[in-house]
Amino acid sequence: MQLPVRPVVPGFHPDPSVCRVGDVYYLANSSFEYAPGVPIHRSTDLCTWEHIGHALDRPSQLPLEGVAPSGGILAPTLRHHDGRFWMITTLLVDEPRMFLVTAENAAGPWSDPVWIPDARGIDPDLAWDEDGTCLLTWTRFGEGIVQAELDARTGVLLTERRRLWQGTGGKFPEGPHLYRVGALWYLLIAEGGTERGHAVTIARGPSPSGPFEAYPANPILTARGTDAPVQSTGHADLVQRPDGTWAMVYLGVRPRGSSPEWHVLGRETFACEVRWDEGWPGPAEPIQPKAVPDLTEHLAATGGPLPPSWLAPGAFPTDVLKAMDNGRRLTATAGPAFVGRRQEHLYVRARAVVAADAKAHGPDESGGPGGSSRPGGSGGLGGPVGSGGTAGTGGLELRIDARHAVRVEATGDRVRAVARIGPAHAVLGEAAATGQTTLELRVVPHSAATPFGTDMGPDEIVAGTSGPDGFHELGRIDGRYFSTEVAAGMTGRTIGLTCSEGEVLFRSFTYSGADDPLTLDAQ
Structure with a gap:
């Protein structure tokens, strides 16, 4: 099989x-x-x-x-x-x-x-x-x-x-x-x-x-006790085709890193053909794409509604992220706010232009602009950041849940990278903010390569800022700390916009994902 x-x-x-x-x-x-x-x-x-x-x-x-x-x-x-x-x-x-x-x-x-x-x-x-x-x-x-x-x-x-x-x-x-x-x-x-x-x-x-x-x-289907690259296979459903043949969908995970390995994208949907033998069904040939398609999704200050991929924990995205005439406003009310999308690829680059001190005005109750495209699609990262108005603290965040997350945020005249792993909080690095703050999170291959060691996680999370002179790294951390094996639970990573205090105005957000890291390096 x-x-x-x-x-x-x-x-x-x-x-x-x-x-x-x-x-x-x-x-x-x-x-x-x-x-x-x-x-x-x-x-x-x-x-x-x-x-x-x-x-x-x-x-x-x-x-x-x-x-x-x-x-x-x-x-x-x-x-x-x-x-x-x-x-x-x-x-x-x-x-x-x-x-x-x-x-x-x-x-x-x-x-x-x-x-x-x-x-x-x-x-x-x-x-x-x-x-x-x-x-x-x-x-x-x-x-x-x-x-x-x-x-x-x-x-x-x-x-x-x-x-x-x-x-x-x-x-x-x-x-x-x-x-x-x-x-x-x-x-x-x-x-x-x-x-x-x-x-x-x-x-x-x-x-x-x-x-x-x-x-x-x-x-009839399991990966337990094997070295298959997809593990935890189960929770299946059968469907019959018009020609009478059958297929199966089921969940699985893609663990990586040193033993016992970690999975970070959550449980994903897989599929296979079904063969009947003496009245019993079982898995046959795989149903799968030749590659997980690369994706670029851009959320701009003007355009259509939020892409359907966007979500928020415990709230609807349009209740959390409000469209303004100069961007999108995210406000921390009862507590920190987050809205974003699933991490669907092994490797990611996410960027947001944030104006933590920009004046927010002119709400558009239509739900806000946005859009998405495949590679080569729309959008840059927005225009210059304004000044004056209500201050806030927020930026980009990658999370399994609120207690296991990495963010790069603007606060006052500083930009800092912060990690939360359960009760432990750490500042990974910080720098002075500039007139236009483009925050960036990268999910990259793990750099450790010790033979038979325990130091290689599934990936690394790199936080920093982007500008005319390129990417400036503020800090990085092993991705195992933002895996299901560490955080527990039933979900996978999401990545998006966060506000921990006050309100933050975002000019734009871009998600670029690929299962081949060289694809992102070429961008």
Whole structure:
């Protein structure tokens, strides 16, 4: 079994769920504490995916007040039934609560939530039997995979829950998906935890409620105990093509550095063909791009709305970042503010022109300008910084969460690079600010090369400023400290704009990413 080594949707797109309508495939992913929630992608070949929107794009659908890192939206299931798209998921704020939304078009608009108060647990799945009965299958802590009939219009459970399967003995049997194939029903789940022991297992039975017989050769997919470059593979979903063949999407991570290695982009979406053998499915040839496409995304002071890639923890980006007639204003109100995008590439250069003392005026309530392009796309870094007005402290930040982050910020007449690793805070370097402050963060290959040593992390984060005379480095730090293995949790890195005090006016932001560092060096 040769699994793919390149994701079809890179960077912090975990828990994939897929469905097909005609010749088009649709994909949903977890979004955790970030808004908007549940990114939706579309494809015609399962390899190249276009981001078309979010299932949860307004506060009435996504109440995130009090959400903790790696809380929020967990493991959606996306299905198409009776002419509508259905997305069901769990909102984890204090305690898990399930809800579903529907839409005629996967790009939206999606309905307000139908809450399911009597289903306690996570990872819900929807399926419909021959007579149209809606079946809710989910993970209930301590019981494994359970099921009940659901009135999808009201969120009321119509039957008592019944236990279906506890898996093959791996920890955390979760992420169930139920399918009818011929005369049999198949129950696909994840086991082993979403770390290096992650696996996909399957069982089948004569009805959607079982009894279920486990595949004797389980797991059908795992990378545990191997030296495969993609690890933690699991949490899969199956889809049938129009020609009757099948494919699978699943999550995985790309760890790097010295043993035991670290992954920094979060759990990404991978895909492969499926081959059936004696009535059981299993992975076959990889589905993957020839390379993860390079990307340049530019957020300018004038243009259209924020790119759909932009997100914020615990808030919607347009609630945090306000368009002005001379840039975009980010304000620290209840605490530090952050808005940005996923790090989708192994290597990155991000730049922002900041005017911490610039006068902010003329708000544009339309949501603000912006845009994106592929390499060779639009935009420079903006014009000269103004003066006068309200002071603030902020700039560029790369983070796994608020406690594990690197930022390069302007404060008063100084620019400094700061790292946070849990309770430890360190100033990596500082310099005098100039009339125009262009801040830059770089994610570069690790410079350590000690044979059999422990000093080589997955990458290095370099913070500095850019000007007419080039890049001036303020400091650098090992990227392992901004990995999931150090920070814990379920997300990946994001990179964007931050304000820790007062308000900051940004002229522009540019993200350039590639999996080949030489591509960025040539820019």
